[in-house]
Amino acid sequence: MQELSKHVYMETGYAGVTLGAINWPHGLVLIDSPFRAEDARSWRSALLNMGGGVDRIMVNLDAHLDRTLGARAMDSTIVAHEKMADVFRNRPVTFKTQGSETGSEWEMHNGLGSIRWAVPEITFTDRLYIHWNDNPLLLEYHPGPATGAIWAILPGEKIAFLGDAVVPNQPPYLASADIPAWITALELILAPEYRDYLLVSGRGGLIAQQQIRDQINFLNEISAQILKLGGRGINPEETAALVPGLVRQFKTGHLPESQFEQRLKYGLKQYYIRHYRPNSEPIEE
Numbered sequence: 001m002q003e004l005s006k007h008v009y010m011e012t013g014y015a016g017v018t019l020g021a022i023n024w025p026h027g028l029v030l031i032d033s034p035f036r037a038e039d040a041r042s043w044r045s046a047l048l049n050m051g052g053g054v055d056r057i058m059v060n061l062d063a064h065l066d067r068t069l070g071a072r073a074m075d076s077t078i079v080a081h082e083k084m085a086d087v088f089r090n091r092p093v094t095f096k097t098q099g100s101e102t103g104s105e106w107e108m109h110n111g112l113g114s115i116r117w118a119v120p121e122i123t124f125t126d127r128l129y130i131h132w133n134d135n136p137l138l139l140e141y142h143p144g145p146a147t148g149a150i151w152a153i154l155p156g157e158k159i160a161f162l163g164d165a166v167v168p169n170q171p172p173y174l175a176s177a178d179i180p181a182w183i184t185a186l187e188l189i190l191a192p193e194y195r196d197y198l199l200v201s202g203r204g205g206l207i208a209q210q211q212i213r214d215q216i217n218f219l220n221e222i223s224a225q226i227l228k229l230g231g232r233g234i235n236p237e238e239t240a241a242l243v244p245g246l247v248r249q250f251k252t253g254h255l256p257e258s259q260f261e262q263r264l265k266y267g268l269k270q271y272y273i274r275h276y277r278p279n280s281e282p283i284e285e
Helices: 035-047 080-088 177-187 209-232 237-248 257-276
Strands: 003-005 008-011 019-024 026-030 055-059 077-081 092-096 115-116 121-123 127-131 137-141 150-154 159-161 196-200 205-207
Touching: 003 196, 077 080, 077 137, 080 121, 121 127, 177 209, 209 237, 209 257, 237 257
Parallel strands: 026 055, 055 077, 077 121, 159 196
Antiparallel strands: 003 008, 008 019, 019 026, 092 115, 127 137, 137 150, 150 159, 196 205
């Protein structure tokens, strides 16, 4: 666990997403959760040693399975954007963790079993302030990378948890993306307002502004190529031809190249269907 500021922590040691914790006298604010049960137990144990107030809430930065599968195990009141809550209303009550090939990290781990969703109890549309300290936490809607994508911002400490807005050193998730809105959000992070902030990626810990520019360039490349394919009216499966050229831009680390390829293959197909064949196939959130 890395301390970013007094009472603000980041954890990158668990499979899946980067976690955050804000330990205020009133209580504990968690940013996302591990998806494996043993990791959830370990994370909860680490948090117990921090002291602080007795109340606890957890913020989900979007609806992606990597950050929501383990939410129930954290035993917290969940806060999220209203569009994320809509996603859960359209999902089965229990999720069977098998048979998916989206390139998500949870798919690389066996033994997750059937999981009952933890539906958000508090939702909002544009902004929500949590006043558990003199310097409140701001939750702010920034569409683009995923359904119900938000940022968790501490203006007083100049720290922002950005979720999947920036995914360094690996392909982004595209299945439910809105690339123009995503690029608009990224350009905002490059504005002077965030120049002195510690920026936390939901999948890579602290990031630099160059990584934001790299993300914008990659999204522009994808947008241009998909636009070209859409003009030709191709079948969605043909978007897989883009994958070899795109995946070469990433060096594999803790994830194998095959996982990157599958993530792009699935994401490009779903993105293409969403924008060019909206009535042809059902799309999974």
